[in-house]
Amino acid sequence: MDDLFRECPVSVTKFSKWKHPPNQTVKINFDAAYDERSSQAASGIVVRNTEGKALISCLEIHHQIGSAFAAEALACRRAVQIGIEMKWSKIIIEGDSLSIIKKCKENREDKSHIRAYIHDIQQIMSRSRNLTFEYIPRATNSLTHILARESMKKREEIYLVDSVPEYAEFQRVNDSVR
Template sequence: MIKINFDAAYDGRQNRSAVGIVAKDSEGSVLLSCSEIHHRITSVFAVEAVACRQALQTGIGMKWESIILEGDSLSIIRKCKKKNPDESWVSAYINDIHQLRQKLKECSFEYVPRSVNNLAHIIAKETLRRNEGIYLVGKVPEAAEAQAACEREREPD
């Protein structure tokens, strides 16, 4: 089972946002980290939905059959867990997530507090600051290395 944590950072003044993603194996080792800049997304809520969708697409692209998506946006996680169609103003993203999850053998969505999701948050914030996305296999960006080391010391779930 692969855990993929996702988070978003938002700059409303410049109408920019960034998505941060980190995937770990069952032992807690980083498999990959990636991030991306987005423009013209109008709210933090929508960016969190985009981050969830991108995390799911990452898992599918890596051909992982069973994933757990973890994020600190409780409302987005709840919408992803629901079976019925979403009718909120982020419905396009949520409905896309529902369609994409069918490509996997197993896929679950879990809410985690920010303290557990801090690595993905740091990656998103750093991406927004640098205005440049990343894609790293087996490691995290330099700005997130201390957090990754701290998380490695803890027992995996």
């Protein structure tokens, strides 16, 4: 039995916690939930400052969405729109969809079925030089995951300034502890 365990190494992933952005930078985290049966998706977006304070939380419902991949692209597009509209000087867009993050970083035409969303994101990005994309694991992106999931369940859209919905407050506080 011991030989079996020696031959099959186990990788242990260290749990990572959401990290505060550097000085004068905001982080905009996004995530999406998708319901294939109804072709509906929900986006969860949170903007936080260097202290971890929620500046904006945004929950949106989208109809006639073809895939979970498209739902993530929509959430990312909305996160970029918020960042550009608010005119913050330095913006980090974080999400747990590695494919979407990679596509947004690329400086070429996307050929996938979400090319229209990626093109929109690249067009919006062209209005700012201070916007970067970073991938984070889902466990680190739990606040926006909670928002997207609950928005999908409740079929509600919310836009809050300086707070998050009550059901996500515990996670926001937990994330803001350094």
